[in-house]
Amino acid sequence: MTKPNHWIVKASLLLLTYCLACSRSAQQQAPVTTVKDDDLYFYTVPPKQLFWLGESVVIELQLYSRSEQPILVGQLQDDELVRFKVTGPDGNEIPWQGKARSSTKRYAPKDFIELKQWKQITTDRTISLKDGEGFVFNKPGEYTLTAEYSMGPPEKLAPFAGSAKILTRPLHSSKLSFCIDACIQTPLEVRNNAPVAALDAVNAFYTKITKSQQFGIPYGRDRKAIQPLLSKRLALVIDALGACNDDYFRRFSRILRENTSKPAIPWGEAGLFTGPEDASTPTSFRILGSRVVGENRVDVLMAFKEDWGESEGDVTAILENNRWVIDDYVAMYENDELQRLSDGYPECKDGKWVSTTY
DSSP: OOOOOHHHHHHHHHHHHHHHHHHHHHHHTOOOOBOOTTTEEEEEEOSOSEEOTTSOOEEEEEEEEOOSSOEEEEOTTOTTTEEEEEEOTTSOEEOOBSOOOOSOOOOOGGGEEEEOTTOEEEEEEEOBOBTTBBBOOOSOEEEEEEEEEOOOOHHHHHHHHTTSBBOOSOEEOOOEEEEESBOOSSOOOEESOOOHHHHHHHHHHHHHHHHHOOOBSOOHHHHHHHGGGBOHHHHHHHHHHHHHHHHHHHHHHHHHHHHTOOOOOTTTTEETTTEEGGGSSOSEEEEEEEEEETTTEEEEEEEEEETTEEEEEEEEEEEETTEEEEEEEEEOSSOTTOOBGGGOOTTEETTEEOOSOO
């Protein structure tokens, strides 16, 4: 047998090494599947929407997948992946205190998980100042928050993706609102020691509301029962909604009957003074706390007993003609942007239904 030529063996080894290197390079640079718009959802959820001054403000973060193919996601506890934007009661953005987000972080396999279809990961994040990082919430009022989830350049993720999809663009959460000390939108003094008469008015009002167990706009006997406890402003709001409700059914009742359609009125299955859907007809209530706002206003945090547990809301009582009356309500159940009852509904204008939806 002839001995192989030394140079032929060396050239073959070099060629084999080069091919293996090419194979590894091709494998690392193989194209990966990217996440589409409806593959992955990013949510921010407030466990509650009223925090006392000095209390830790905690927000729940969620990533939810609808993709059949697993998605590579980073752990939500990582400060490098989530950015928050918070606007204060004065409309100005509040700066984040602490280190800035790094764009040079080096990843390891333990930083990721593969999120399968219909699965989600959640975590609680404290966003108020803690250990030198977070937002400073030192003023009472209503705050708004949005968040961005981003995993950085795709080329950094590809080595860890395997068969999973990767996220190549930022995801943005919907805007949510929460309150510190009181749900006010202007800078006012907030203090404790609410007048007993104000709390008595709130108790009297909700005794009637929980007794009536009525959806939507109060009519007839129920409206007559609460009328003396409403401020002039709120009474006009309720009157306008009632006129809008009548206008809606005057125009669309025949169409609804023929199509057996469900009415599109947003207050149809809501309690105006308690909350939407599952919070609409509580059997009882209790006062959780109160704050004096300015000179003649008291905000009262309420809890309502439902079949499934408790919902919450913030009711405003004001001093009008030397009497404490109900002037506003903010539901803190399925109401991320904290819509006030006194703001009315965009479907109504001057007592008329102006929406094209029926």
